[in-house]
Amino acid sequence: MKRYQESSGLRCGLVVLGACFLSVIVTLSVWSGLPVRSVGAAEESNIDSTNKWAWNDVVGWIDFYHSGDGAFVTDEKLEQAAVLDTDPSNHILLDCATTPTGNICATSKFSVSNYDNGGYLAGYAWNDDYGWISFCGNATEGSSQVGDHWECPASPTYQVYIDLAGANPSGDFSGYAWNDTIGWISFSDNDPVPYRVQVDCTGDICTQEGLPGYLQSATIDTGAVNGFAVNSITWKGTLPTYTHVGFTVAVTSSSTPSESDFKGENGGTTLYETSVGAAGVYRIDIDAAYHNPYKSGYRYLTYRVYIDNAYQETGPVVEDVILNWSS
Amino acid sequence: MSSSTRGQSLFEIVVAVGVAAIIIGSAATVMVLSMRSSEQNAESQKGYAVAQDILDTIRSYAESSWATLYNNSPSQLGLSQQFYLLEATSTATSTALAFNTGTTTVSLSENDVVTTYTVWFTIANIYRDDSNTATTTYSPPPAVTEDPTTLETTAFVNWEISGETKEISLSQQIARTRSDVMKFSQWGTYATTSGGVSVTSEGESIYVP
Numbered sequence: 406m407k408r409y410q411e412s413s414g415l416r417c418g419l420v421v422l423g424a425c426f427l428s429v430i431v432t433l434s435v436w437s438g439l440p441v442r443s444v445g446a447a448e449e450s451n452i453d454s455t456n457k458w459a460w461n462d463v464v465g466w467i468d469f470y471h472s473g474d475g476a477f478v479t480d481e482k483l484e485q486a487a488v489l490d491t492d493p494s495n496h497i498l499l500d501c502a503t504t505p506t507g508n509i510c511a512t513s514k515f516s517v518s519n520y521d522n523g524g525y526l527a528g529y530a531w532n533d534d535y536g537w538i539s540f541c542g543n544a545t546e547g548s549s550q551v552g553d554h555w556e557c558p559a560s561p562t563y564q565v566y567i568d569l570a571g572a573n574p575s576g577d578f579s580g581y582a583w584n585d586t587i588g589w590i591s592f593s594d595n596d597p598v599p600y601r602v603q604v605d606c607t608g609d610i611c612t613q614e615g616l617p618g619y620l621q622s623a624t625i626d627t628g629a630v631n632g633f634a635v636n637s638i639t640w641k642g643t644l645p646t647y648t649h650v651g652f653t654v655a656v657t658s659s660s661t662p663s664e665s666d667f668k669g670e671n672g673g674t675t676l677y678e679t680s681v682g683a684a685g686v687y688r689i690d691i692d693a694a695y696h697n698p699y700k701s702g703y704r705y706l707t708y709r710v711y712i713d714n715a716y717q718e719t720g721p722v723v724e725d726v727i728l729n730w731s732s
Numbered sequence: 733m734s735s736s737t738r739g740q741s742l743f744e745i746v747v748a749v750g751v752a753a754i755i756i757g758s759a760a761t762v763m764v765l766s767m768r769s770s771e772q773n774a775e776s777q778k779g780y781a782v783a784q785d786i787l788d789t790i791r792s793y794a795e796s797s798w799a800t801l802y803n804n805s806p807s808q809l810g811l812s813q814q815f816y817l818l819e820a821t822s823t824a825t826s827t828a829l830a831f832n833t834g835t836t837t838v839s840l841s842e843n844d845v846v847t848t849y850t851v852w853f854t855i856a857n858i859y860r861d862d863s864n865t866a867t868t869t870y871s872p873p874p875a876v877t878e879d880p881t882t883l884e885t886t887a888f889v890n891w892e893i894s895g896e897t898k899e900i901s902l903s904q905q906i907a908r909t910r911s912d913v914m915k916f917s918q919w920g921t922y923a924t925t926s927g928g929v930s931v932t933s934e935g936e937s938i939y940v941p
Contacts, residue, residue, distance in 0.1 A: 467838020631799035634880045698880035699799040714940045723938040726916040731908040732882045
């Protein structure tokens, strides 16, 4: 009996100690600013505070940053809300779990997916005045829910895209969303003035790991014993929307370049890339200053061409590569 | 005999001589200044001709030895220096120029008057901004990027005249115009691939399957 009483007293002591420990942890987490998210408390928006505007011909400017409590892009979806510039209390809710009034998913379950952080948005946002806003679809159907995310129909005719991956991700939104009442919502254009919505790529949302591989050319002996300067790379082929073709260049004194000899923009690892071309011919100027210009003995030239199909059914095809240099 | 036919008085003669002296003196001064100005203009014209000759010689030298010019530019040396080109060897059909550091002199004579010009040239790097506009003003990248195929050369000519030192300069931008082009339409066994990139069986295209 005494043994039981002692054991019971010990248990009571442990319970009290555990409760004290838990309360200390909770107190410390609050004081130290650990992410204890209360209902309605917004995450600081990772939308650029300047490039934050979308446009609709009926409601006008739509602010995705809004004093820092606007939209938040994650590697799975868009969170929180955008606001109408003409009425900041009128929200476009992007995610039922993170609305300004808290989690409303029990009432209505919706979200805008950024599946696998590819930047191709799908799903729906909600506005109390205008209803559902579709981020991807075609004339007959919109997004459909697959597991925990939304997916586009097979042949979307409109879609909102964020440039999050590839060689030089900008974080720029592009494309259109659709609402049955107010029509198209544009995420970047030059009319009535240049505008766009842009996620801040200095965070970890943008990745430069979307390039799956490369082809390394044979090494060219230019014969320039006093060195040379690389001027440009021109390539011919096809570059479907959202896909990327990039280059790095190695100018070496040896016919077998090492990994570190291959350099991109500003002598770094960022690829030389262009998304502008006419009739399938793309010219890229090379910053020769970063590639051992006119250095005695540096006569060998090798390039790598990186191809990123960016999850598209049809990727880029490179048919010709033309190198230009001055010896 | 009336007073009007008596001849000039001594006072009138003195005044006349004085006026004549003033007129002749002024004319002589104007003539001397004009001759000196003419001489200076002639020296300046010859100086500009010398400077233009230096620039022409640099342009010719750049055709054969661009790497030497570029490797003596401030971006490569770390400082701006004075240079001159001197004829090293000459044949009936060609002249070899030697690239030197410092200054040299050129003497020109006209009407038995010899003028010695001290000559040199400097090299400046050219930087380009995003719109490809050329400037000699350096800013840290990525504001501008150096263009190794364009340089600005400035010829300086300096001489003494009437105890004064005169100096003129002429600048020009020169570009490395000789370019080579290589086109790849086939990627054979010497090319290597990594990470899912493939080459078609005929080796004519690169793609991701």
